Amino acid sequence: MRHGNGAVRAFCQTAASGVCHTDWAYLFEAGKGMQMRPFPLILGHEGAGVVESVGPGVSKFSPGDKVIPLFLPQCGECECCLSPKTNLCTKNWTKTQQGVLADGTSRISCKGRQVYQFIGIGSFSEYTVVLDTSVTKIRDDAPLDKVCLLGCGVSTGYGAALNAAKVEPGSSCAVFGLGAVGLAAVMGCKAAGATRIIAVDINPNKFEKAKVFGATEFVNPKDHNKPIQKVLAEMTNGGVDFSLECVGDVAVMRAALESCRSAWGTCVIVGWTELAELTLAPYDLLLGRTLKGTYFGGWKSVEGVPRLVDDYMNQKLLLDEFVTHTLHIDQINEAFNLMTRGESIRSVIKME
Incomplete structure (x- = not known):
């Protein structure tokens, strides 16, 4: 993988990702209930990990930071971000919806072919690269295999x-x-x-x-x-x-x-x-x-997610109770099977 301007690379070898029904829907219902996305595509958008390194110009993050990638960014500069009436963010919206970063490319490839990142994230992977407006820093003592759920469904x-x-x-x-x-x-x-x-x-x-x-x-x-x-x-x-x-x-x-x-x-x-x-x-x-x-529940993502992590750590919000199965990345298909059979609430995929 390579860096790009304004990008932060999150090291996810010890990270986790929840398996959301939306991941399944884009895999099996593309062109039916869901719009088509470019393939090959790394699914997953409910992750948590640790920053390995940062690209040029990135000052808000440092290697070793615990972070949650955000499928809904918060740039803090666009009309929506500046308004208290919405949590939407328009910066790079079209790009991330197509699975690429601001320059129109993904930082992941296989055998010379570009691999796309679902909603600009792609958390079913040991490594991912996201825009610095699409990630938020969280407290060091937060368990990643639980707070990853705040990346989408619970929030x-x-x-x-x-x-x-x-x-x-x-x-x-x-x-x-x-x-x-x-x-x-x-x-x-x-x-x-x-x-x-x-x-x-x-x-x-x-x-x-x-x-x-x-x-x-x-x-x-x-x-x-x-x-x-x-x-x-x-x-x-x-x-x-x-x-x-x-x-x-x-x-x-x-x-x-x-x-x-x-x-x-x-x-x-x-x-x-x-x-x-x-x-x-x-x-x-x-x-x-x-x-x-x-x-995303109306939360302004960069600001709201760390507060939700704090609420969980202060026992004001439940997370553990959502997790019914913890699986390895090699068992991702079993996680989807559990979902479609109605046997899971949230399966959490560990990368290690």
């Missing part, structure tokens, strides 16, 4: 409840989908003070895990002969105050919207999908419901 779900939905104390919530993102959303609802947190999933085995994060009730749509939104409306005398869709399915998105109360209910779309189209009845919005989306 996204947790922030969806706190930052996007702005769940209120004493409110009722419904969380659709109990993968890592959904369970983190449940945790966020609890942290915000919600008193009713209804976990919705077709896998009943996930309810016990959902209770660990704060769910108070569980509903399996398969147990009812009516739409889940009607079931929830009957349970809550009109609908929940907040609903969070953490599946990435447009039918579930509409059900989540219709499950929240008219007049003031808020629905947040958290699950990721790209090519499917969402159809709505204007009536569902005209009577006062709010529909919104969130990306």
Whole structure:
């Protein structure tokens, strides 16, 4: 590998990476539910590692720093970064979405052929090179095989409840989908003070895990002969105050919207999908419901992730409870199999 201006190389031999459903989706649904990405492609975007060396002009990082790469950068200079209204960053957005750095190339190659890095990261690798705006330094005592989960799923779900939905104390919530993102959303609802947190999933085995994060009730749509939104409306005398869709399915998105109360209910779309189209009845919005989306849970990444690491280290945020399997990089296919069989919440891949 070689350096490039403004790049930092993160040494990941002892690092870890969570296996996110989005990695699987781009591998198996490219051109269907997801946009095509260039191949060959190193997947993985939920990693943590140690800086080995830095490129010219990089002053914020030093060899030996523990870091978390960020698929959502924070340059601190673009219009979005300077606005408190969003956590998005426009700098090099198109480049990283295509798996390359600012100069249009990846720093990884195999047999003379360029290998692309998923969302500019590619954490299923012993080494990776990322832009200095796409990485954040974390405390030295943080366990990398746990805090890697803050690179995507946990931060996204947790922030969806706190930052996007702005769940209120004493409110009722419904969380659709109990993968890592959904369970983190449940945790966020609890942290915000919600008193009713209804976990919705077709896998009943996930309810016990959902209770660990704060769910108070569980509903399996398969147990009812009516739409889940009607079931929830009957349970809550009109609908929940907040609903969070953490599946990435447009039918579930509409059900989540219709499950929240008219007049003031808020629905947040958290699950990721790209090519499917969402159809709505204007009536569902005209009577006062709010529909919104969130990306990375609304956290400004460089600033927010280290604070989340601190919260974990101070026992204010759960991470260990998400990890159901710890595997070696050679077992990455087994991690995907566990995911598709519904047997894992988060598998963590270790590189050593």
